[in-house]
Amino acid sequence: xTTFAIxxxxxxxxxxxxxxxxxxxxxxKYIEVPDGTQRYQxxxxxxxxxxxxxxxxxxEQKMAASDAILPRYVEDLVDALEALxxxxxxxxxxxxxxxxxxxxxx
Numbered sequence: 001x002t003t004f005a006i007x008x009x010x011x012x013x014x015x016x017x018x019x020x021x022x023x024x025x026x027x028x029k030y031i032e033v034p035d036g037t038q039r040y041q042x043x044x045x046x047x048x049x050x051x052x053x054x055x056x057x058x059x060e061q062k063m064a065a066s067d068a069i070l071p072r073y074v075e076d077l078v079d080a081l082e083a084l085x086x087x088x089x090x091x092x093x094x095x096x097x098x099x100x101x102x103x104x105x106x
Contacts, residue, residue, distance in 0.1 A: 003037055004030040012041045012048075066099050075099065 004021050006014040006029060014030075015037065021030055034048070042049040057065075078096045081088055088096075 003033050003035055005033040005037055006030055007043050010042055010044065012037060012039050012043060015039055062102055066102060070095050070099055 001017050001019055002021075004016045004018065005012045012033070015033075016030060024030065037048060038051065040051045042052065074092075075096050078088055078092060
């Protein structure tokens with residue numbers, strides 16, 4: 001079996017292991033790569049490198065992403081409903097709890 005890959009912008013984005021590479025659309029440029037090549041490895045045209053480390057998000061980035069999904073006023077509404085004994089959908093309650101946990105860990 002031979003391993004083939006598509007490299008995009010210097011990164012392995014797709015892998016295919018076959019005896020023979022089947023015909024694909026000409027825009028899909030599979031090349032033969034060494035066994036053990038992994039998705040997301042870097043490739044400089046000659047050598048394969050390790051996968052890049054995942055970026056570490058700062059507290060501010062995590063809160064900005066959280067605010068994009070669940071604005072602060074929704075948290076306030078959930079708190080008010082809970083105080084009044086109202087019923088909150090479980091998914092919303094979970095998201096609010098997760099966001100409060102994130103804020104308390106920051």
